[in-house]
Amino acid sequence: MKALLWIVFCAAIAANVSLNFLMEENGLQIALSVVAGVTALASGAGLWMLRREVRA
Secondary structure, three states: OHHHHHHHHHHHHHHHHHHHHHOOOOHHHHHHHHHHHHHHHHHHHHHHHOOOOOOO
């Protein structure tokens, strides 16, 4: 599960960065960037919730 979340997280960040360089600024680019950002935030939150707490 964590491996899948890491893959989705990295892919969403890569997509968000590449969208800024590859497309002209229009409505489609903004919508895809928002979707990639929300995906990155959701997978990052999932990774944070699945972390193991270290007890000293």
